[in-house]
Amino acid sequence: MSDYAVKAGKSNGSAGEEYLSLGRNKLIEMHRTMLLIRRFEEAAAKAYSQQKIGGFLHLYIGQEAVAVGSIAALREEDYIITAYRDHGHALTRGADPNKLMAELFGKYTGTSKGKGGSMHFFDVARNMLGGHAIVGGQIPLGTGIAFKIKYRREDRVCVTYMGDAATNQGSFHESLNLAALWKLPVVYIVENNMYGMGTAIDRASAVTDLYKKGSAYGIEGMVTDGMNVFAVYDSVKEAVKKARELSLPTLIEVRTYRYRGHSMSDPDSVYRTKQEVDEEKRRDPIEQMKAFLLTEKIATQKELDNFDEEAKKEVSSAVEFAESSPQPPLESMYDDIYV
Amino acid sequence: MEITFREALNQAIVEEMERDDSVFIVGEEVAHYQGAYKVTQGLLQKFGPQRVIDAPISESGFTGLSVGAAMVGLRPIVEVMTFNFSLVAFDQIINNAAKMRHMSGGQLKVPMVIRGPNGPAHQLAATHSQALESMYAHVPGLKVVVPGTPKDGKGLLKSAIRDDNPVIFMESEIMYGLKGDVPEGEYTIPLGKADVKKQGKDATVVAYGKTVNLAFSAADLLAKENIDLEIVDPMTIKPLDEEPILKSVRKTNRCVVVSEAWPFASVASEIGYRVSSKAFDYLDAPVELVTAEDVPMPYNKNLEHNALPTLEKVVAAVKKVLYL
Structure with missing residues (x-):
C-alpha cells in the first residue's frame, strides 16, 4: 500500500513526514506492538479452537491502531481502562504476553491468577485498570479515576475506551454529564467498529455520528480514522493536552473495524458480507504502517520480516508458557475476595 | 453522652474525614442542602466542596465514579438518599465494586462505603419501603452492616470507612432521630462481630x-x-x-x-x-x-x-x- 501519505494523519491529507519527529524507536515500537497484538490474537483464536481457552474471546484484529495510536500519546503514569475487547490495550501498555496468555488459558500464572479470563485483563502496575465485561460498566469507573486525578491535583489523564454500542447505555450518558459538570481530565474513546455484536450501528443508535453524543453535555467531539495509527495518535494527543492542561473531557469517535466476529462464537455472515470485510481489510493498519516505514526508509523489508518473525516467536513462547503453567489450586477460589 | 443516631453518624464521618484526606462524601443533597436526612449537616462548611460533593440524580454514575476513585486510592463515602435508589446503581455495586478484587487477581481493592437509609419508613409505598440487606448480603465481595443504636452506628461507620472493602452501610429514616448513649471520644466497633x-x-x-x-x-x-x-x-x-x-x-x-x-x-x-x-x-x-x-x-x-x-x-x- 503506497498511499499512506494521503491516509495518514489529519484528514486534510497532510504528508506522513510529520510523524518522523516521533523518532525511529517509537515508530518501530508502534509497528511492532500492532504486530504483536495481531499475532497474539491469532494464537489465541487457534488455542480457542483447540479448546485450550474457554468462555468468550473477543479478538482485536483490525483495531490494533486504536490501542497503539492512543497509548502512544500517553505517558506511563496516565491511566487506561477499557471494555472486554481488551487484549490490545494490555499488550500496548506492556503487560507480559506470557501472563496474558496464561490468563486466557485460566492458569495460576495469569495476570488475574486464572480468575479473570479474556474479558478481565488488568495490569495495575502499568496503570491498565482493566478489562470490564458489562457493556458501558467501565465508563463511570474511568470517570472516577479522572476524579481522583483532579482530587489529588495530579498531572495525569485517564483514557476510557468503549465500543460503539456502549454509547447507548445510561452509564455513558451519566458519566459524560459528570465529567463535564466536574471538569474531569478524561478522554473517552469510542472504538466504533460499526457493530454491537450483530447489530449494525444504524439499527441501534438514533445518532450514528457518535462523536456528536458529547454535545448534549458540552463535551467536544472528535472523529478520527481508526485504521490509521497516526490519525488516532493525533486526535488523542490533542484531547490529552486539553485534559492535562484544562482538566476537560473529550469524546473521540474512532472509526475502526474488526475483522473477526464479535466473539469466537459469532458467525458474522449473518449481518455482514465477506465483500464488506475484504473491503475494510484494504485499509489494514499494519499494512499502512509498513508502507510508511518502507517509504520513509525507517525500516527495510528484511527488518519488517524479522519483526514479524519475532512477534510470532514471542507469542509462541507465550503459548508454551501458558500450556506449561500450573492450574490454580482449588483453595485459591477463596483468595482475593476480601482484603 | 446522649445523642441521636443521625448525630452519631455525622460524628463518625467528620472524625474520619479529619483523620484521612482520601475520604470524601458524594451524594444527592449532601452538601448545600445539608443532607436529605441531615446526616451530613455542616460537612460542606467544614470540609469544602472538593470533599463534600452534591451529585446529580445519577446513582449509577456517581456510584460507579466512586468505585473508580476507590480503585486508585481514594476512600469514597457514597450517600444514597435511600437504598431504594441504589437499585439504579446495582450493576456498579455488584459487578464492579464487589468483584474488582477477585477479577483482578488481588491487584485492586475498592475501599468505599455506600450508606443511607434502608427499609420502610412511613407510608412510602412499594418502591420506597424495602429492606434490601438480603440482596447485598447475597453477593461475595461486599460487606453489609446494619447498626441498631447510635453507639453502634458511630463505631461501625468509622470501621466501615477504614475498611479496605466495599461496605454497604444501612441506616433507617425512622431511627435518625432516636437517641442513645455514645461514648465520649474516639472509638470504633469492629465489623464482623455480633x-x-x-x-x-x-x-x-x-x-x-x-x-x-x-x-x-x-x-x-x-x-x-x-x-x-x-x-x-x-x-x-x-x-x-x-x-x-x-x-x-x-x-x-x-x-x-x-x-x-x-x-x-x-x-x-x-x-x-x-x-x-x-x-x-x-x-x-x-x-x-x-x-x-x-x-x-x-x-x-x-x-x-x-x-x-x-x-x-x-x-x-x-x-x-x-x-x-
Whole structure:
C-alpha cells in the first residue's frame, strides 16, 4: 500500500513526514506492538479452537491502531481502562504476553491468577485498570479515576475506551454529564467498529455520528480514522493536552473495524458480507504502517520480516508458557475476595 | 453522652474525614442542602466542596465514579438518599465494586462505603419501603452492616470507612432521630462481630437494625410473664458472626429471628438455617422467623403496619418456640 501519505494523519491529507519527529524507536515500537497484538490474537483464536481457552474471546484484529495510536500519546503514569475487547490495550501498555496468555488459558500464572479470563485483563502496575465485561460498566469507573486525578491535583489523564454500542447505555450518558459538570481530565474513546455484536450501528443508535453524543453535555467531539495509527495518535494527543492542561473531557469517535466476529462464537455472515470485510481489510493498519516505514526508509523489508518473525516467536513462547503453567489450586477460589 | 443516631453518624464521618484526606462524601443533597436526612449537616462548611460533593440524580454514575476513585486510592463515602435508589446503581455495586478484587487477581481493592437509609419508613409505598440487606448480603465481595443504636452506628461507620472493602452501610429514616448513649471520644466497633444486647435465659431473639428496638419491646412485655429473652444483634450481616448466635441458642435452646426484609432467601432464613444446622441438637423447637410479609409494601397505613414485623408477631413467635 503506497498511499499512506494521503491516509495518514489529519484528514486534510497532510504528508506522513510529520510523524518522523516521533523518532525511529517509537515508530518501530508502534509497528511492532500492532504486530504483536495481531499475532497474539491469532494464537489465541487457534488455542480457542483447540479448546485450550474457554468462555468468550473477543479478538482485536483490525483495531490494533486504536490501542497503539492512543497509548502512544500517553505517558506511563496516565491511566487506561477499557471494555472486554481488551487484549490490545494490555499488550500496548506492556503487560507480559506470557501472563496474558496464561490468563486466557485460566492458569495460576495469569495476570488475574486464572480468575479473570479474556474479558478481565488488568495490569495495575502499568496503570491498565482493566478489562470490564458489562457493556458501558467501565465508563463511570474511568470517570472516577479522572476524579481522583483532579482530587489529588495530579498531572495525569485517564483514557476510557468503549465500543460503539456502549454509547447507548445510561452509564455513558451519566458519566459524560459528570465529567463535564466536574471538569474531569478524561478522554473517552469510542472504538466504533460499526457493530454491537450483530447489530449494525444504524439499527441501534438514533445518532450514528457518535462523536456528536458529547454535545448534549458540552463535551467536544472528535472523529478520527481508526485504521490509521497516526490519525488516532493525533486526535488523542490533542484531547490529552486539553485534559492535562484544562482538566476537560473529550469524546473521540474512532472509526475502526474488526475483522473477526464479535466473539469466537459469532458467525458474522449473518449481518455482514465477506465483500464488506475484504473491503475494510484494504485499509489494514499494519499494512499502512509498513508502507510508511518502507517509504520513509525507517525500516527495510528484511527488518519488517524479522519483526514479524519475532512477534510470532514471542507469542509462541507465550503459548508454551501458558500450556506449561500450573492450574490454580482449588483453595485459591477463596483468595482475593476480601482484603 | 446522649445523642441521636443521625448525630452519631455525622460524628463518625467528620472524625474520619479529619483523620484521612482520601475520604470524601458524594451524594444527592449532601452538601448545600445539608443532607436529605441531615446526616451530613455542616460537612460542606467544614470540609469544602472538593470533599463534600452534591451529585446529580445519577446513582449509577456517581456510584460507579466512586468505585473508580476507590480503585486508585481514594476512600469514597457514597450517600444514597435511600437504598431504594441504589437499585439504579446495582450493576456498579455488584459487578464492579464487589468483584474488582477477585477479577483482578488481588491487584485492586475498592475501599468505599455506600450508606443511607434502608427499609420502610412511613407510608412510602412499594418502591420506597424495602429492606434490601438480603440482596447485598447475597453477593461475595461486599460487606453489609446494619447498626441498631447510635453507639453502634458511630463505631461501625468509622470501621466501615477504614475498611479496605466495599461496605454497604444501612441506616433507617425512622431511627435518625432516636437517641442513645455514645461514648465520649474516639472509638470504633469492629465489623464482623455480633453483640449480645441483652442477656436472658428462655429464648434467643436475633435482631438487627430497627428490629433491635422491637426485640427490646418484646422483652419488656414478656418480662411481665416471667419470660427472659436474650437479644443477639449481629450488627454486621456479612460476614456474619454466627458463634455468639449459636452460643446463645445452646444456652436458651430456642430461637426467633426478626428482620424487616422479605422472607424468601433472606438474612433471616440464612440465620435460621445456620442455627437449625449447627445447633440442631440444642433446639427444643424449630426456629421461628418474623419477617416482612412476602408482598410489595402497600401504601395504606394499616396494611403497611401488618406487612412488617410487629410487637404482636414477635411475642407470638417467642411463645410458639416456648410452646406457650
